Amino acid sequence: MKFIHIADLHLDTPLVALKNNRELVKKRRMEQKKAFKDVILLAKEENVDFIFIAGDFFEQKFVEKNTIEYIIKTIELIPNIKVFIAPGNHDPLIKNSPYKTYKWPGNVIIFDENISKISFEFVDIYGFGFEDYEMSSNKLEGFRVENPDKVNVLFTHGTLCGNSKYNDINYNDLKQFDYVALGHIHAKKLDDNVVYPGAFMACGFDEPGEHGFVIGNLEKGNISYEFRNIEERHFETIELDISEIRSANEIAELLKLKNDIYRIKLTGIRNVEFRELKDVIASLDGLICNVIDNTHLPYNLEEIASMKNLKGIFTKKMLEVINDMPENEEEIMKAIEITYSFL
Numbered sequence: 077m078k079f080i081h082i083a084d085l086h087l088d089t090p091l092v093a094l095k096n097n098r099e100l101v102k103k104r105r106m107e108q109k110k111a112f113k114d115v116i117l118l119a120k121e122e123n124v125d126f127i128f129i130a131g132d133f134f135e136q137k138f139v140e141k142n143t144i145e146y147i148i149k150t151i152e153l154i155p156n157i158k159v160f161i162a163p164g165n166h167d168p169l170i171k172n173s174p175y176k177t178y179k180w181p182g183n184v185i186i187f188d189e190n191i192s193k194i195s196f197e198f199v200d201i202y203g204f205g206f207e208d209y210e211m212s213s214n215k216l217e218g219f220r221v222e223n224p225d226k227v228n229v230l231f232t233h234g235t236l237c238g239n240s241k242y243n244d245i246n247y248n249d250l251k252q253f254d255y256v257a258l259g260h261i262h263a264k265k266l267d268d269n270v271v272y273p274g275a276f277m278a279c280g281f282d283e284p285g286e287h288g289f290v291i292g293n294l295e296k297g298n299i300s301y302e303f304r305n306i307e308e309r310h311f312e313t314i315e316l317d318i319s320e321i322r323s324a325n326e327i328a329e330l331l332k333l334k335n336d337i338y339r340i341k342l343t344g345i346r347n348v349e350f351r352e353l354k355d356v357i358a359s360l361d362g363l364i365c366n367v368i369d370n371t372h373l374p375y376n377l378e379e380i381a382s383m384k385n386l387k388g389i390f391t392k393k394m395l396e397v398i399n400d401m402p403e404n405e406e407e408i409m410k411a412i413e414i415t416y417s418f419l
């Protein structure tokens with residue numbers, strides 16, 4: 077039986093990382109929905125039997141009516157594929173959840189917080205999900221699969237060996253399953269039979285690199301799967317030391333931007349106005365959402381510290397602070413620069 081396993085789509089997430097660029101938020105939200113449709117069409121093309129959506133499909137607190145209508149309409153394109161949903165902590169099965177207030181297609185199976193089993197000829201699928209924004213009890217304690225000769229799948233949204241409010245799962249309870257389709261952890265973790273595909277699409281700069289889904293085959297004694305990227309653009313942070321730069325143009329040559337969403341951190345000694353650098357960066361092709369200035373002017377602090385005036389005394393003090401807390405040097409240099417403008 078062929079399957080696709082996705083998780084943590086977070087449709088309609090507020091995307092706080094992009095908050096200074098509303099157009100980009102809109103664009104990214106559309107890309108998320110489009111990627112979902114792409115995976116559904118791929119499931120059809122590849123004759124997949126099951127799709128597992130392991131929670132945080134959308135964000136209950138932000139999801140819009142048209143998003144739910146879009147996903148329902150998309151799922152209607154694949155009436156012959158079973159779509160399993162285990163609600164997570166962002167899309168719990170609460171009273172006013174769209175899982176309850178909308179009519180979902182007949183091929184969709186939404187799990188509640190009790191472990192239930194859906195049986196097929198060779199495969200048993202056990203699943204459960206969140207009915208509230210938290211779920212602390214360990215549901216799998218003492219649980220045993222009914223028929224160890226079948227392919228046994230566990231499907232839920234939760235935390236492995238944690239101590240959290242988000243459905244803690246004990247690793248030892250998972251050995252009886254041939255495949256464990258999980259969601260909640262946004263970094264992908266493909267660990268033998270226990271799989272987190274990671275966030276379907278990155279929601280911020282703390283989720284760099286490839287994102288996507290897992291596709292595989294369930295056969296007793298021979299479970300196989302692979303990860304596939306779905307994102308056309310990733311979230312990337314570029315840190316650039318600009319000490320050698322003498323004209324703003326040079327920065328365009330140094331930043332080799334592709335089709336990604338960027339956050340650019342400038343460090344080192346600044347010989348060109350930050351504003352000029354920012355303007356050149358803004359003119360580049362690439363979705364730049366933030367330029368962070370961690371640079372400082374080319375001062376000779378030792379020299380200034382030896383001066384017998386207020387600036388000298390202040391600088392001497394600051395050098396001592398840097399000496400005590402070298403890890404804060406960047407922030408302290410920024411403070412020095414601001415103070416100098418008043419002295």
Ligand SMILES: [Mn+2]
Pocket residue numbers: 131132164165166233259260261
């Ligand atoms: Mn979650």
